[in-house]
Amino acid sequence: MIGKPISCKAMVARAAKQPLTLEIITVDPPKAGEVRVKVIANALCHTDVYTLDGHDPEGLFPCILGHEAGCVVESIGHGVQSVQVGDHVIPCYTPQCCEAQCIFCQSSKTNLCPKIRGTQGKGLMPDGTVRFHDKEGQPIYHFMGCSTMSEYSVIAEISCAKISVDAPLDRACLFGCGVSTGLGAVWNTCKVEVNSTVAVFGLGAVGLAVIQGAKMAGASRIIAVDTNAGKFEAATSIGATDTVDSSKLEKPVQQHIAGVLTKWGVDYSFDCTGNTDVMRAALECSHRGWGTSCVIGVAACGQEISTRPFQLVTGRCWKGTAFGGFKSRKDVPVLVQKNLDGELPIDHFVTHEFIGVNSTNDAIEALHGGGCLRAVVKY
Ligand code: NAD
Numbered sequence: 001m002i003g004k005p006i007s008c009k010a011m012v013a014r015a016a017k018q019p020l021t022l023e024i025i026t027v028d029p030p031k032a033g034e035v036r037v038k039v040i041a042n043a044l045c046h047t048d049v050y051t052l053d054g055h056d057p058e059g060l061f062p063c064i065l066g067h068e069a070g071c072v073v074e075s076i077g078h079g080v081q082s083v084q085v086g087d088h089v090i091p092c093y094t095p096q097c098c099e100a101q102c103i104f105c106q107s108s109k110t111n112l113c114p115k116i117r118g119t120q121g122k123g124l125m126p127d128g129t130v131r132f133h134d135k136e137g138q139p140i141y142h143f144m145g146c147s148t149m150s151e152y153s154v155i156a157e158i159s160c161a162k163i164s165v166d167a168p169l170d171r172a173c174l175f176g177c178g179v180s181t182g183l184g185a186v187w188n189t190c191k192v193e194v195n196s197t198v199a200v201f202g203l204g205a206v207g208l209a210v211i212q213g214a215k216m217a218g219a220s221r222i223i224a225v226d227t228n229a230g231k232f233e234a235a236t237s238i239g240a241t242d243t244v245d246s247s248k249l250e251k252p253v254q255q256h257i258a259g260v261l262t263k264w265g266v267d268y269s270f271d272c273t274g275n276t277d278v279m280r281a282a283l284e285c286s287h288r289g290w291g292t293s294c295v296i297g298v299a300a301c302g303q304e305i306s307t308r309p310f311q312l313v314t315g316r317c318w319k320g321t322a323f324g325g326f327k328s329r330k331d332v333p334v335l336v337q338k339n340l341d342g343e344l345p346i347d348h349f350v351t352h353e354f355i356g357v358n359s360t361n362d363a364i365e366a367l368h369g370g371g372c373l374r375a376v377v378k379y
């Protein structure tokens, strides 16, 4: 099919708050600097559902959601050199252009390459057009530069992390978002040291990845906080030393952590909920004099964070992370290799599995249930 349009099944988000519709769409061949991929597996992430539920005022419809996937390169556009047909890739919503003149790619301080930011945010490919059309020939928007709820997608070459062909794509897909983000928040954004104390708020896939990363970094104490006690077993099994049901406390959770469980607070804290009150609690339970708190959760549109400035004056530091600070094309293959080498198990994140792109609505329903970490749909 190289150079020709492909007809395939896709789940199209036609409008906010509506189930996805199964449609036969046309996926155009990749243009210069683009790669057409066959999607093998796609994991559901809350950001897809957040957009589908209409909470993202900038969400564009109709679109093809999905951004946590494992894919095989089907064809490449003019000038593409870093991947070939048959390569296994993870699409990454944070690209890495690697250009000498990209001050972001050249900096070791950030992963936020802005090269295709403008068009990606508008649901378009870098040349300002789309590769998806419905059966009437009408355009369908892209999403986060990935759009993996389709049997085939087109992504920018600079968004493709090439991984080992030995990695099962129905597991490696998890490195496309939540798991990498939690690990990277610990290792890159906060650089948690041996013997540090850590508090993690929100024990979904991202929070559990923070716990796993903190344990691997040698943290001596990991306090896991959630309002759903059903999350604690998984948290302790991967390294949490303490669990706190913050809905059952008689005092604010920050006073319980800094005051009861510890004297002065924890060295590092992480918000993995997207709730701005939790972000404040996470900052305020961090250690007087040197505590660092990292915002990972994506808050609802228009929300603001607050604390008393005295919290910062007395030495606490508020940070945030996107994709865990990982430089996508360089770092994702390394994470996948660590997994293959047995150093970074991730199977425990997959709580639900489905077959066929058409079962994506079932996967979304599973994600809405409190017991789901990641639902993987194999196409
Ligand atoms: P999830 O919904 O599976 O997990 C959230 C957890 O928070 C749940 O266990 C829930 O019970 C718990 N929770 C809710 N309210 C709470 C409260 N008040 N106190 C304590 N716990 C509470 O979500 P996830 O997939 O793990 O993602 C977590 C967040 O990270 C989301 O906001 C997501 O959008 C965001 N995220 C950010 C990035 C990034 O690059 N910054 C990447 C991926 C995901």
Ligand code: DAO
Binding pocket: 045, 047, 112, 113, 114, 117, 177, 298, 321, 322, 323
């Ligand atoms: O470069 O300004 C930019 C856009 C950065 C996007 C970072 C997104 C981080 C949050 C992702 C949500 C979870 C998928």
Ligand code: ZN
Binding pocket: 096, 097, 098, 099, 102, 104, 105, 113, 114, 115
């Ligand atoms: Zn760049």
